Amino acid sequence: MSVYIRSITLTKLLAILVVAILCLSAMIFVAYSIHNSFTTVSADVTMGRFNLGGKKKDEIMHYLESISSEFSFEAQDAYIDSETKSLIPHLNGCQLDIDATAEKIVGAKKGESVDPVIHTILPLVTIKDFSHVPIYQGNPIRKQASLVINISWGNEFNDYLQEMLDILKDQGVKGNFFLVGKWAEKYPNLVKQIHQEGHILANHGYSDPYMSKISIEEISIEINKTNDLIKEATGYTPIYFSPPYGEKDTRIFEQSTKDSMVNVLWSLDTIDWQRPGIDAMADRILNNMHNGAIILMHNTEQTPAALKKIIIGIKEKGYEIVDLDTMLSPDYYLQNIKQKISIEDIPN
Incomplete structure (x- = not known):
């Protein structure tokens, strides 16, 4: 009898043990599934053009760690170039946040597009610390060029301006138009057209004076009157200023x-106002191209044909033609870093 009881008890214990093991296994499976759901990327989650769906968090972390040094850049202070005496614009630094980016990817919903988490590092010195020095070029790290077009002549010169606008449109290029206020006041429809076609409107004073010969108060009036006219015509207030005749009086800049x-x-001048000839103007620019070039021209009869040659030549040399907002943006690194994030070498 006692043997039978012991047998029953042992059988129950074994059954309980089996049930306990099964329950534990089920709990482990559920826990693993829950953990896996939080550490595996959902289907069709993308970062840029890359599909990260199905990747494990540790794979994402390993990959981001392997490329982090390629996407970390120190901030660059603004400085005055010792040779050109130009104010070289500052650049913000940036750093990829590996942990936050990985968490963002893993936490994304099915089909969601994810941007990497990148922190901006600010420089100690910016262009605002040099109120008396103008910018002649963009930061030399940029293989870019920008076209500055000063507009003060009307009547038949507006026909040349229209030709230039047509060429810019055909070539897919945006320019920077520095307008004399009196011209803008007389031709508001052209001001609107320039703005509507996506170009930057900038300030070239109101009455085209030699600002070195007028008072500080008059300089301010020249600037603000032109800004008001451009804003009245377009709703946009210019932020860039270039004094007539390229004067370099520190009073003006301050x-x-x-x-x-x-x-x-x-930094480069077509000297089109001297009418040197189309080829001479183009050669003058293309033979002296450099990173961050800011190229000056006007609306003369020779400039449209030279403009086309210059644009084609700049592109053939591998430069990107951008407006001043892009050229002078401190976020050069940030704009490029997101395009470089790749997932190609994560194992399947």
């Missing part, structure tokens, strides 16, 4: 800075 303007001159 006052324009007080009037919330960024002072811009140029």
